[in-house]
Amino acid sequence: MRIALAIGDAAGIGPELAARIVADADANAGDLIVIGDRRLLAEGARIAGVAADLPVIGVDDLSRPLPSGSVLLDLGNCDPAGVARGGSSDAAGRASLQNFAAALLMGKAGIADAVAFTPFNKHSMRLARPSYVDEIGFVNAVTGATRSGREFNVLDEVWNARVTSHIPLSKVAETITTDRILQSLLLTDEVMTAAGIADPRIGVAALNPHAGDGGNFGHEDDEVIAPAIEAARAQGLKVTGPVPSDTVFVRAIKGGEFDAVMTMYHDQGQIAMKLIGFDRGVTLIAGYPFPIVTPAHGTAFDIAGQGIADTGATFNALALGRKLARLHPRPPATGEARADAARAIAAQVAPEHAGE
Known part of the structure; x- marks a missing residue:
């Protein structure tokens, strides 16, 4: 080796x-x-x-x-x-x-x-x-x-995947699409399964505060993210969301509810992961x-x-x-x-x- x-x-x-x-x-x-x-x-x-x-x-x-x-x-x-x-x-x-x-x-x-x-x-x-x-x-x-x-x-034991990475925050909303999120979910499931984690449970972070609050704070969660989650479930993936991003890591790390959290952009996941275990x-x-x-x-x-x-x-x-x-x-x-x-x-x- x-x-x-x-x-x-x-x-x-x-x-x-x-x-x-x-x-x-x-x-x-x-x-x-x-x-x-x-x-x-x-x-x-x-x-x-x-x-x-x-x-x-x-x-x-x-x-x-x-x-x-x-x-x-x-x-x-x-x-x-x-x-x-x-x-x-x-x-x-x-x-x-x-x-x-x-x-x-x-x-x-x-x-x-x-x-x-x-x-x-x-x-x-x-x-x-x-x-x-x-x-x-x-x-x-x-x-x-x-x-x-x-x-x-x-x-x-917790993974963080993300849909977009090294792009300006101002471009995130226009970059995430239902297909891009679905492909990210499929790849996450594939990679984690290959790493020995059978049927990984993936929590998908919302883009907007309170997961959009029924459209009061944006429509991406209902119109873009939710359909990708449904499509992933239809293919047999264990996916939950969209979950408000201020609680999704609490549910994953403290509650043990998810094996992975999928975030929409770089710092949405990086801040949480580095705060919890920087070293x-x-x-x-x-x-x-x-x-x-x-x-x-x-x-x-x-x-x-x-x-x-x-x-x-x-x-x-x-x-x-x-x-x-x-x-x-x-x-x-x-x-x-x-x-x-x-x-x-x-x-x-x-x-x-x-x-x-």
Whole structure:
């Protein structure tokens, strides 16, 4: 079992988290392929006060079966001395994109069974790649996926799915449609079932206060969300709603009524999940042949370099990635797939491709 772990933004807590994970025997269960610059991992280890020594491999080594145990794929792409801690930068964004692309290409080839990353900073990534929108779009571009995945947040036994994600709040009402909500419900049921949760119970959050209050506060809940719920029920899903969003998480987490909450937009779910378990929550990008996981918190620029970053969510992310990969094993990478991945990764880190 191998997990490709991409080091995230160099100006945040990502290098420290990666170093702590490498040094933690429990967190490092199963072989890791840590991806990034060896100088950045060494800086993370210095900040954390741990030893994070790993055998170092180069891109060409991916063409052959790797030795057992964890290794560091040194891309030599980010000298920490050239990155100002605690702020966005083109250099950090470029390295994050290259690390993530390498991890995804290893997942696609079967060199890695799952992909993980310590937190990225989207502003940094957009400085390096202006076309960058979010992780899902990048996954599709790098892997050539024909089906777009979705993000889920996982906190203990409760999942949060969402219909829209990284769009302005002003566009949410016009973006949610009955079909989009139905497809999100079907994918949520599919992903959770594949994760070993049989017949997941999904509570659907309303868009408007008091679920629209019979039309007094908007008509989307009655005219857009409710029909999607009925259509999902007709296909055998266990769905409840629309439930006012100020109580749906109470019913899920305190009442144990739902296995998942589906929200209409990003912060409708993220605020609740992070408030309840900021240092435990995991983001899962599902719908691809391999799981993609990361801690649900961000780069924490405010505490970067202080040596106090908590690995709880990163540990949980790796554990979820391993669990999902074990539930759905794939055949090992062929020699041809390894060679193709090595060539593609080498192209990603070439200077002429830096801004693509």
